[in-house]
Amino acid sequence: MKSAVETLNPTRVRLTVEVPFEELKDSLDAAYKKINQQVTVPGFRKGKIPARVIDQRFGRGAVLEEAVNDALPKFYQSAVEEAELNVLGQPEVDITDLKDDELLSFTAEVDVRPEIEIPDYSGIEVEVDATEVSEEDVDQAVEQLRERFASTNVVERAAAEGDVVKVDLEAKVDGEVLEDGVAQGVDYTIGSGELLDGIDDAVTGLEAGGSATFTSELKGGSAAGQEAEVTVTVETVSARELPELDDEFAQLASEFDTLEEMREDSRKRLAEQKKYDQATQAQEKVLDALLEVTEVPVPEKLLQDEVETRKHNLVNHQLGQLGLDLGSYLKMQDKSEEDFEAELKEQAEKGIRTQFVLDELVSTEKLNVSQEELTEHLIRRAQSSGMAPDQFAQTVMQEGQVPMLVGEVARGKALATVVEAVTVKDTNGEVLDMSDEEDEAEEATEAVEEATEAAAGTTGTDAKNESSEKSEG
Structure with a gap:
C-alpha cells in the first residue's frame, strides 16, 4: 500500500x-x-x-x-x-x-488536530477578588440560617410582604383555562419572586378568601412564554416569626453552645468558600488569558458538530424536561435566534480551543494521571450526577468513557501547572501563591469542564477517540 x-x-x-x-x-x-x-x-x-x-x-x-x-x-x-x-x-x-x-x-x-505552539505564558498576570470576610458577611450568613428556622402562624389580616400565603391559581390563555394551568394549595412567600411576575402586587392586601386577577408570562408548561390571565385566590395568610439571635438559637441551629461560637464557625466557612471561589476565579481568568495569547485554528466541521450537539442537548434534554421549546426559551431570555446561535458558536469554539491547548500542554509537560487522581475525579463526578460511585464507575466502564475521564483530569493538571507559573494578585495587590491550594488540580478540572462541556455531556475533541474506533470497525 x-x-x-x-x-x-x-x-x-x-x-x-x-x-x-x-x-x-x-x-x-x-x-x-x-x-x-x-x-x-x-x-x-x-x-x-x-x-x-x-x-x-x-x-x-x-x-x-x-x-x-x-x-x-x-x-x-x-x-x-x-x-x-x-x-x-x-x-x-x-x-x-x-x-x-x-x-x-x-x-x-x-x-x-492542528499543531499548536504554546507561547511563554509566565508573563501572564490576572487579578482576583480578595478573601476577607467582613462582619456584614457573617451577619448575612447568620440571618440566612435564622430564616431557615423561622416559624409561620396563621393570622387574620391582610397579606403583606414577607408573609406566607397559601393560594389557588388558575391560568387562562385566550379565555380558555389551560389543562395544566390549575394549581391548589401552593405556599408562596410574598416578595420571594419564586412564582409568577405580578403575583406579589396581586396578593398583597388580600385577606383569606380574597381573589385577584393579573396578567403574567408563563414560565413553564404547555403555554410557556405566552401571556396568561391568572386568577389567584388566597386560602390562608401566615406571618413568619424569626427566632431570637441568642445562645438558645445557636444550640437549636448548630452544634455550638453560644451565638459567638456559631458566628466564628460561619466566619471560617465563609473564608473557605471565598478561598475556593478565588481559586476558581484565578483558573478561569488564567485560562482565558492563555487562550488569548495562543493561536488555535479550529476545524470548521468539528465546530459545526459541536454547535449542533450543544443545541441538541439544550433543546432535547434541558428544555424538554422543563416543558419548553426553543422559541419559548429565547423569548424568556429576550434573545434572537441569531444571538443564540452566535453565543452557542462562541461557547463551542472556546471549548474546542481549550481542549486543544490543554492537551498540547499535557503532552509537552509530560503530565500523567495516577489511579488515585482518577478515582477522586470519578467520585466527584458520581456525586454531581447523583449516582453511587460504584454504579457510576460501572457505567463509565460499560460506555468506554474512561479515556474521557482521564483526559479531563489531565487537562485540569495542565491548567493547574499554568496557574502556578503565572502571577495572580488579589484586589488588594497581594501576590498569591496558588501552589498552596489544596485539591488545586481537581478544582482546575472543574474549571476546564465548565469551558469544554456541552449542555449535557462532553463533546468536541474527545470525538477523536470515537473516530479512531469507528474507522477500525
Whole structure:
C-alpha cells in the first residue's frame, strides 16, 4: 500500500491511498463467504457455492463492492498511522479507481488536530477578588440560617410582604383555562419572586378568601412564554416569626453552645468558600488569558458538530424536561435566534480551543494521571450526577468513557501547572501563591469542564477517540 498526505489547511488533510489488488485478498474471501451465507443457488449446498458461480449469478461487481467496504476502513487506518496523523471525526472517502485484479485507489479528506505552539505564558498576570470576610458577611450568613428556622402562624389580616400565603391559581390563555394551568394549595412567600411576575402586587392586601386577577408570562408548561390571565385566590395568610439571635438559637441551629461560637464557625466557612471561589476565579481568568495569547485554528466541521450537539442537548434534554421549546426559551431570555446561535458558536469554539491547548500542554509537560487522581475525579463526578460511585464507575466502564475521564483530569493538571507559573494578585495587590491550594488540580478540572462541556455531556475533541474506533470497525 502506498499513501501520501496533502495539507489542505492547518486543520484538514487529504490522504491519497493506492492498494495493490493482492492486498484485497482477505476482504475478497470474506465477501464470498458472506454472500455464500446469504444466497441460495440450485445444485449447491448453502455456503458451498464456488466463487465463479457467485460471479456469474450475482456479478463480480457485487463481490468487489462488499470487499472494498470491508477493506477501506483498515487501509484508511493504516494510512493514518503511517502518516502519524491525529484525526478528528469521520473522513470523506472517494474511490478514485477500482481495477479488478489490478488496483484500488481512494482519497480521504479528514480534519486533523492542528499543531499548536504554546507561547511563554509566565508573563501572564490576572487579578482576583480578595478573601476577607467582613462582619456584614457573617451577619448575612447568620440571618440566612435564622430564616431557615423561622416559624409561620396563621393570622387574620391582610397579606403583606414577607408573609406566607397559601393560594389557588388558575391560568387562562385566550379565555380558555389551560389543562395544566390549575394549581391548589401552593405556599408562596410574598416578595420571594419564586412564582409568577405580578403575583406579589396581586396578593398583597388580600385577606383569606380574597381573589385577584393579573396578567403574567408563563414560565413553564404547555403555554410557556405566552401571556396568561391568572386568577389567584388566597386560602390562608401566615406571618413568619424569626427566632431570637441568642445562645438558645445557636444550640437549636448548630452544634455550638453560644451565638459567638456559631458566628466564628460561619466566619471560617465563609473564608473557605471565598478561598475556593478565588481559586476558581484565578483558573478561569488564567485560562482565558492563555487562550488569548495562543493561536488555535479550529476545524470548521468539528465546530459545526459541536454547535449542533450543544443545541441538541439544550433543546432535547434541558428544555424538554422543563416543558419548553426553543422559541419559548429565547423569548424568556429576550434573545434572537441569531444571538443564540452566535453565543452557542462562541461557547463551542472556546471549548474546542481549550481542549486543544490543554492537551498540547499535557503532552509537552509530560503530565500523567495516577489511579488515585482518577478515582477522586470519578467520585466527584458520581456525586454531581447523583449516582453511587460504584454504579457510576460501572457505567463509565460499560460506555468506554474512561479515556474521557482521564483526559479531563489531565487537562485540569495542565491548567493547574499554568496557574502556578503565572502571577495572580488579589484586589488588594497581594501576590498569591496558588501552589498552596489544596485539591488545586481537581478544582482546575472543574474549571476546564465548565469551558469544554456541552449542555449535557462532553463533546468536541474527545470525538477523536470515537473516530479512531469507528474507522477500525
